[in-house]
Amino acid sequence: MSQDTGTLRDWLLSETPTSRRQARWAAAYKGWLTLRANHMAMAGLAIIVLLVALALFAPWIAPHDPFVQDLGNRLQPLGSEGHILGTDSLGRDILSRLIWGARITLYIVALVALIAPIAGLLVGTVSGYAGGWVDVILMRITDIFLAFPRLVLALAFVAALGAGIENAVLAISLTAWPPYARMARAETLTIRSSDYISAIRLQGAGPLRIIVKHIWPLCISSLIVRVTLDMAGIILAAAGLGFLGLGAQPPSPEWGAMISEGRRFILDHWWVATMPGLAIFTVSLAFNLLGDGLRDVLDPKDSPQ
Amino acid sequence: MTPLLDIKNLWVKFPTRTGVVEAVRGISFSLGRERLGIVGESGSGKSMTGRAILRLIRPPGIIEADHISLHDQDLLSLSEAKMRAIRGQKISMVMQDPKFSLNPVMTIGAQLIEAHRLHSKSSRAEARTKAIEMLEAVSIRDPERVMKAYPHEMSGGMGQRIMIAMMLIPNPEILIADEPTSALDVSVQGQVLSIMDRLVKERGMGLIFISHDLNLVSQFCDRVLIMYAGRIVEVCDADKLHQAQHPYTRGLLGSLPRFDTPRARLDVLQRDPAWREAPSVEARP
Amino acid sequence: MTQPMTPALQIDGLNVYFGAPHESFHAVKNASFTVEKGASFGLVGESGSGKSTILKALTGLAPQWEGTMRVAGQQLGAKRDRRFYRSVQMVFQDPYASLHPRQSVDQVLSETLYLHGASNIDDRVNRLLEDVGLGSAFRFRYPHQLSGGQRQRVAIARALAPEPEILLLDEPTSALDVSVQAEILNLLSDLRAEHHLTYVMVSHDLAVVAHMCDQAAVMQNGEIVEILSIDAMRNGDARSDYTRQLLAASANRVA
Numbered sequence: 049m050s051q052d053t054g055t056l057r058d059w060l061l062s063e064t065p066t067s068r069r070q071a072r073w074a075a076a077y078k079g080w081l082t083l084r085a086n087h088m089a090m091a092g093l094a095i096i097v098l099l100v101a102l103a104l105f106a107p108w109i110a111p112h113d114p115f116v117q118d119l120g121n122r123l124q125p126l127g128s129e130g131h132i133l134g135t136d137s138l139g140r141d142i143l144s145r146l147i148w149g150a151r152i153t154l155y156i157v158a159l160v161a162l163i164a165p166i167a168g169l170l171v172g173t174v175s176g177y178a179g180g181w182v183d184v185i186l187m188r189i190t191d192i193f194l195a196f197p198r199l200v201l202a203l204a205f206v207a208a209l210g211a212g213i214e215n216a217v218l219a220i221s222l223t224a225w226p227p228y229a230r231m232a233r234a235e236t237l238t239i240r241s242s243d244y245i246s247a248i249r250l251q252g253a254g255p256l257r258i259i260v261k262h263i264w265p266l267c268i269s270s271l272i273v274r275v276t277l278d279m280a281g282i283i284l285a286a287a288g289l290g291f292l293g294l295g296a297q298p299p300s301p302e303w304g305a306m307i308s309e310g311r312r313f314i315l316d317h318w319w320v321a322t323m324p325g326l327a328i329f330t331v332s333l334a335f336n337l338l339g340d341g342l343r344d345v346l347d348p349k350d351s352p353q
Numbered sequence: 354m355t356p357l358l359d360i361k362n363l364w365v366k367f368p369t370r371t372g373v374v375e376a377v378r379g380i381s382f383s384l385g386r387e388r389l390g391i392v393g394e395s396g397s398g399k400s401m402t403g404r405a406i407l408r409l410i411r412p413p414g415i416i417e418a419d420h421i422s423l424h425d426q427d428l429l430s431l432s433e434a435k436m437r438a439i440r441g442q443k444i445s446m447v448m449q450d451p452k453f454s455l456n457p458v459m460t461i462g463a464q465l466i467e468a469h470r471l472h473s474k475s476s477r478a479e480a481r482t483k484a485i486e487m488l489e490a491v492s493i494r495d496p497e498r499v500m501k502a503y504p505h506e507m508s509g510g511m512g513q514r515i516m517i518a519m520m521l522i523p524n525p526e527i528l529i530a531d532e533p534t535s536a537l538d539v540s541v542q543g544q545v546l547s548i549m550d551r552l553v554k555e556r557g558m559g560l561i562f563i564s565h566d567l568n569l570v571s572q573f574c575d576r577v578l579i580m581y582a583g584r585i586v587e588v589c590d591a592d593k594l595h596q597a598q599h600p601y602t603r604g605l606l607g608s609l610p611r612f613d614t615p616r617a618r619l620d621v622l623q624r625d626p627a628w629r630e631a632p633s634v635e636a637r638p
Numbered sequence: 639m640t641q642p643m644t645p646a647l648q649i650d651g652l653n654v655y656f657g658a659p660h661e662s663f664h665a666v667k668n669a670s671f672t673v674e675k676g677a678s679f680g681l682v683g684e685s686g687s688g689k690s691t692i693l694k695a696l697t698g699l700a701p702q703w704e705g706t707m708r709v710a711g712q713q714l715g716a717k718r719d720r721r722f723y724r725s726v727q728m729v730f731q732d733p734y735a736s737l738h739p740r741q742s743v744d745q746v747l748s749e750t751l752y753l754h755g756a757s758n759i760d761d762r763v764n765r766l767l768e769d770v771g772l773g774s775a776f777r778f779r780y781p782h783q784l785s786g787g788q789r790q791r792v793a794i795a796r797a798l799a800p801e802p803e804i805l806l807l808d809e810p811t812s813a814l815d816v817s818v819q820a821e822i823l824n825l826l827s828d829l830r831a832e833h834h835l836t837y838v839m840v841s842h843d844l845a846v847v848a849h850m851c852d853q854a855a856v857m858q859n860g861e862i863v864e865i866l867s868i869d870a871m872r873n874g875d876a877r878s879d880y881t882r883q884l885l886a887a888s889a890n891r892v893a
Contacts, residue, residue, distance in 0.1 A: 064775055066778065067778060068742070068744060070778065071742050243731075243735040243736035244736050244738040246730070246736075247793070247796065248749070248750075249699070251754065251796075252718075252719070252720035252753055262738060394817060394818075538842065539842065539887040539888060540884070540887050543887060605817060608820035612872070615849065619824055620820065621820055621824060622817035
């Protein structure tokens with residue numbers, strides 16, 4: 049009905065939605081409007097979209113094969129013919145390697161972003177809602193993980209499991225979940241004592257339903273914000289493991305590993321290490337900007353009435 | 354009588370994504386050495402009026418007025434630094450919940466002494482004596498003990514009395530009290546009000562008493578402004594509030610449950626859109 | 639009462655504690671009262687008098703209690719089952735805090751009905767909204783799109799969803815404007831008549847309790863000072879000093 053009388057925008061901004069679908073879309077649209085007003089966040093989002101596009105279309109975009117070596121053409125400077133960003137010590141095109149490396153970076157980021165917050169959410173909400181000895185045990189385990197320096201713990205895991213991207217992801221995830229668990233627990237403690245949780249308890253809802261349907265939706269938004277802000281750290285940790293030779297293995301074009309290779313020539317051929325470094329910097333910054341914007345949209349504590 | 358405070362055509366506006374929200378829409382009133390009540394429901398603009406006088410509306414909120422004159426000084430034209438001197442020195446404000454107005458990590462004594470020394474350059478010992486005097490003035494029985502206590506150790510009524518003591522230290526000419534007793538129990542409300550009443554009378558201050566409680570205002574004030582949708586719909590003497598003419602005021606009175614006269618149903622206020630558009634009543638001499 | 643009828647609610651020697659065992663706070667001390675079926679009972683007192691705590695103990699939200707509580711003759715144990723929640727429901731004080739901020743009115747009511755195993759949930763949601771005077775236009779709104787009074791109506795609809803016999807009202811109007819308070823109190827009176835409900839109402843406002851209830855218990859520092867009918871209150875037949883004080887503080891407030 050309202051679609052006939054007004055535009056799609058009116059339908060979305062209506063204060064009196066007439067169906068579940070409209071209510072849901074309207075809420076999403078209003079969030080989008082808030083995000084769009086934040087120019088820095090939009091810049092971050094644009095960079096991330098670009099990164100995803102690069103990763104998806106790498107075979108078509110990359111000017112060269114990232115693995116083909118050309119020893120006669122090694123360590124070419126920026127802007128040399130056919131190699132805008134130069135070549136590395138084995139004569140491989142740096143730009144092509146960066147583009148293909150986007151895939152690895154996204155792969156790591158996506159996997160860690162799935163594993164760590166979900167594990168943290170589970171542990172944190174159960175711990176916060178159950179209380180008592182469950183809380184004590186889960187939180188002490190969390191404390192143990194928190195007590196190790198992150199990269200050192202990841203190093204230990206990789207050393208035990210063997211080098212490689214999958215193990216790097218696992219190691220980073222294992223070190224990344226405790227802060228999420230802490231955060232989810234803290235939020236659960238406030239949510240647990242609120243009237244709307246009491247109200248649903250008075251309808252006879254069990255703990256599982258309360259945690260999943262009532263507490264999670266409120267924790268997830270702040271977790272998403274935190275994850276986007278942590279993305280930079282995850283990329284850096286992955287790059288760090290790559291740099292130490294414990295993450296992606298050569299000849300894979302992982303950005304951290306590329307810096308590690310370029311390190312040997314850093315005085316005479318600075319661009320070999322600098323270009324992947326700039327890529328890491330740009331993507332990390334983009335995630336941070338987006339995370340900041342998302343906080344304004346998603347964080348229920350600050351959301352305007 | 355020359356008014357202490359004279360306000361002409363005051364607007365408070367908040368720009369939002371969907372347009373400008375006008376919280377206060379062109380009200381004019383003056384305050385002498387009297388107890389002026391401002392009543393209204395939530396969203397009527399009564400609290401915004403109190404804050405606008407002290408220029409405490411946070412950006413992006415905008416305060417506009419022909420003038421807000423304290424004696425002959427227009428507060429709107431003052432610099433922020435001069436305005437800070439006005440706040441507290443000439444006009445003080447007591448908020449609804451004392452918990453949020455007192456510093457939780459300082460003892461009450463330290464806060465009172467600091468407030469006092471900020472205002473007059475007296476020695477610590479002098480300030481301390483004054484602080485104890487002030488606590489006695491708000492009927493606190495054991496001021497020495499209260500001086501050493503932290504805000505969280507005080508009950509709501511005690512906290513609010515301490516707040517009043519603090520606000521009165523610089524001897525302001527005007528006290529703005531925004532729902533000062535709403536967070537308190539009935540029996541304590543009476544005590545706090547009578548203390549405020551006595552102090553206002555003794556010192557010849559002007560009091561703006563902002564409240565949603567018609568009963569309270571009619572008992573406690575001299576003159577009452579009734580606000581609706583950012584405008585003043587009626588001005589009347591407090592003791593004649595029950596003879597109020599405006600249908601909104603009458604509706605509010607009718608919707609109150611009465612202890613002594615039982616009724617099967619309460620009157621429900623029928624809001625007339627015309628009230629919103631009617632021009633604001635001028636409450637200036 | 640000539641014929642013996644099982645009272646809706648019987649509370650006998652109720653003690654409620656808060657906090658860890660070694661430093662627990664004795665919030666309700668030896669409270670006893672009975673509410674007949676269809677009656678409306680008030681609990682009056684100042685903040686901290688333990689009046690809301692009785693409701694919490696009854697609904698299982700305050701687990702540390704001792705004494706006996708009977709609902710329709712059935713003694714309550716440590717755990718409440720779903721059958722209990724089908725007969726006893728509660729409306730909370732602050733409508734701004736009692737609705738989940740991320741759930742629409744539809745989600746709140748549908749889930750409640752689902753939990754009580756209702757069929758044709760869709761129709762029932764619309765009927766509940768009609769019952770509380772909102773209408774189906776409000777069905778897909780989120781709490782932030784509603785006023786305080788509208789939120790409280792949603793909360794009342796949620797409490798009515800399982801068709802309870804006893805409704806516990808914890809200061810249901812103290813966060814609302816007086817004109818909205820009148821609407822909600824009228825609604826509660828109508829619902830009580832239509833659905834033959836028994837009310838237990840907690841309030842600090844004697845005028846509200848006097849308007850809604852037939853009988854009230856006056857509480858101070860966790861103890862019930864006295865139980866008396868509203869008529870007795872109006873006639874000034876209070877026995878305890880505290881009740882008289884409370885009456886004096888409220889009665890002189892007439893516009």
